[in-house]
Amino acid sequence: MTIEAVVFDMDGVVVDSEDYWREETANILAEAVPDADVDPAEVVGINVYDQYELLQEAGHDLAVDREGYFDLYNRHASDLYTEKAALTDGFHDLLADVEARGLPVGLVTSSFPSWVEMVFERFELDPYFDVVVTAGGEDVPGKPEPDLYELAAQRLGVDPTAMLVVEDSEHGVAAASRAGAHVVGYSHGASADMDHSEADAVATSPAEFRERVLARLD
Structure with a gap:
């Protein structure tokens, strides 16, 4: 796919x-x-x-x-x-790489809209994201259920199976996988001891995270 x-x-x-x-x-x-x-x-x-x-x-x-x-x-x-909280190393560069490939970008988070606004304003991320779906702003079941990712796919105008998703938590990986997306599990810090077995690939550093994403896009 x-x-x-x-x-x-x-x-x-x-x-x-x-x-x-x-x-x-x-x-x-x-x-x-x-x-x-x-x-x-x-x-x-x-x-x-x-x-x-x-x-x-x-x-x-x-x-x-x-x-x-x-x-x-x-x-x-x-x-x-x-x-x-710090921006993940190299994240702006990764967004630029995705943008250069002409692909839309979405955010799916269990956080609340006001929290997302803080992050987007501080790190100047708003121009990069086409769709933002927050569990606190939607009347659908949250992670680990697939609904938030299915909603994101609908708003992005793609089939869920055509999405590449990066998730670090066990519940997030499960949600994206159940939606049918290709999932990169980011195992690090607090999430290092979580189960990422439902992911299609796993990264353990920012550099590997970027490498895994771009390798699947190419």
């Missing part, structure tokens, strides 16, 4: 933020579920509201309501995206 569009996850792919989020998530879970030891890896890559529902379904006694759980995340987002 010829690749007709390239789609990136945000946290851990566009920006190196997953290590920060994993630390913050551990603190958030300790506050939200004080009577249970919940591994942050269980919720990495999943929309905040879906996390809350998963914790409820698991029978945990939550100390905050649904909006309170979001607020715990949201109060950390500004500092993380405007100060701490």
Whole structure:
């Protein structure tokens, strides 16, 4: 299948933020579920509201309501995206390479629209992206379900099987794979110990990440 569009996850792919989020998530879970030891890896890559529902379904006694759980995340987002998280090395160059091949570019993320805006403004990314799909802005199931990627394909005007997707989390890889996309798993930092077996290829560094993407496009 010829690749007709390239789609990136945000946290851990566009920006190196997953290590920060994993630390913050551990603190958030300790506050939200004080009577249970919940591994942050269980919720990495999943929309905040879906996390809350998963914790409820698991029978945990939550100390905050649904909006309170979001607020715990949201109060950390500004500092993380405007100060701490760095753009993945060589990402602007990779976007230029994709643009030179005449392919549209999309973003599919479990983050919220306001968080994406912070990242796009700080790193001047808006001109490169044709479609942005956020779990917080769509009324469809989030990752690991395939719906967000299917929606991105629809808006990009391509079949899901014609998309190349880069994802770092286990849930994100599963979502893109289930949509039928060609998936490059980016295994590094907080995601290095996750299961990337559903990916078609795996990269472990920014240089290899770029190499894997361009090799599939060519």
